Amino acid sequence: MWLSNMAYKRILTIQDISCVGQCSMTVAMPILSACGHETCILPTALLSTHTGGFGKPVVQHLTETMAAMRQHWKSCDIRFDAILVGYLGSVEAVRETAEIAKELLAPEGKLIVDPAMADHGKRYSGLDEEYAADMMDLCFQADVMIPNITEAAMMAGIPYREDYDETYIAELMEKLGGKDVVLTGVGYLPEETGILLRNREGCFHHVHPKVAKSFHGTGDMFAACFTGCWMQGKS
Numbered sequence: 001m002w003l004s005n006m007a008y009k010r011i012l013t014i015q016d017i018s019c020v021g022q023c024s025m026t027v028a029m030p031i032l033s034a035c036g037h038e039t040c041i042l043p044t045a046l047l048s049t050h051t052g053g054f055g056k057p058v059v060q061h062l063t064e065t066m067a068a069m070r071q072h073w074k075s076c077d078i079r080f081d082a083i084l085v086g087y088l089g090s091v092e093a094v095r096e097t098a099e100i101a102k103e104l105l106a107p108e109g110k111l112i113v114d115p116a117m118a119d120h121g122k123r124y125s126g127l128d129e130e131y132a133a134d135m136m137d138l139c140f141q142a143d144v145m146i147p148n149i150t151e152a153a154m155m156a157g158i159p160y161r162e163d164y165d166e167t168y169i170a171e172l173m174e175k176l177g178g179k180d181v182v183l184t185g186v187g188y189l190p191e192e193t194g195i196l197l198r199n200r201e202g203c204f205h206h207v208h209p210k211v212a213k214s215f216h217g218t219g220d221m222f223a224a225c226f227t228g229c230w231m232q233g234k235s
């Protein structure tokens with residue numbers, strides 16, 4: 001029995017557990033819970049750290065476990081009001097995630113995908129072109145995708161630009177078609193960054209001051225906040 005008639009939502013987040021590194025599952029879980037939702041998790045892989053600066057992490061992929069859990073949940077008739085997808089770590093995990101979204105979303109359930117595969121013009125270490133292609137397919141199946149500019153450029157099939165203007169961002173958004181997109185890290189002045197939201201109702205740019213330092217896991221935090229708030233009924 002799923003619980004979509006209740007005040008809080010049952011949200012499944014599918015991403016890796018980086019045991020050290022303040023990203024992915026370890027930040028998404030407390031945020032979704034603090035938003036008041038029943039937070040369910042499906043770890044796709046267990047890593048000693050994230051892949052962005054601690055050398056080569058220990059990695060245990062959990063793809064077979066994912067498939068077994070899907071079967072068990074299905075047999076219990078468990079359905080999710082939303083599924084939030086982040087870094088997955090293998091092509092097999094992306095394909096299994098697509099299957100889970102197909103089989104286990106509640107009838108009005110929402111699929112939210114943060115591709116979490118590239119930044120500053122480059123794919124994350126260990127993720128190849130096949131992974132990127134499958135993740136892009138998943139983004140196009142989502143109700144909302146949450147790419148950064150690098151990921152959006154990959155999906156739009158245009159070159160990434162470190163220095164961009166409003167024309168470049170408009171072209172990016174147009175090439176992503178009619179999809180609902182939340183584009184992160186968009187600022188037109190050196191001291192600003194922000195979020196560009198586009199849906200059928202229009203386009204909105206939320207600008208805020210830029211902290212001149214890179215923080216790992218902020219995209220994962222944002223995707224969890226977005227999902228938690230959207231599922232609370234916020235616009």
Ligand code: PXL
Pocket residue numbers: 016018023024047049050051052087116124216217218219220
């Ligand atoms: O924050 C995204 C992320 C999540 N998980 C792992 C990562 C990264 C980004 O590098 O390496 C394992």
